[in-house]
Amino acid sequence: MAVTKAQKTEIKNDLVECFKKAKSAVFSQYQGTNVKNIRDLRKKLRGGNAEFKVARKTLIAIAAKEAGCPEVPEALLVGQVGVAFSYGDEVAGAKTVNDFAKTVESIKIIGAFFEGKYLDAASAKVIASLPSRDQLLAQLVGVLKGPISGFHGTLHGVLSGFVRTVDALRAKKEGAPTA
DSSP: OEEEEEEHHHEEEEEEHHHHOEEEEEEEOOOOOOOHHHHHHHHHHTTTTTEEEOOOOOHHHHHHHHHHHHOGGGGSSSSSEEEEEEESTTTTHHHHHHHHHHHHOOOEEEEETTTTTEEHHHHHHHHHHHOHHHHHHHHHHHHHHHHHHHHHHHHHHHHHHHHHHHHHHHHHHHHHHOO
């Protein structure tokens, strides 16, 4: 079924909006992937405040250019290409696509836009392997809590030793004959 010029314009405008409001965009090839797997990927992305869009490669390139993103390399637009846009956590879309690609071999990351720069497939996979923002914050809290817990343990040990010593002196004095 042929797509009319008006439909192409609408798709392009939707993609431009996605590129503008997304914190990151991950390009992936999905050739050979069935509809059920694409639907599952979209469902997982929605859970992470991201979405997966499929459109003609020329429309994706034009929309990225109009949105102010770097030019999409021609080598990136080979085969069936979809884009995962992340609106919340920058890494969420890349992480979800990368994790999904481990179970569905027909999906692979081929590039990404992060912080207004184009990254090749290897760099995008490195970003996808980073912990999420929440995991990083939890690790930071753990690192900050460690010295405080150690200091608390040291003070507690000193104070409890002092209390035991005073208690031993009291017991000794009570047991001693009075003069």
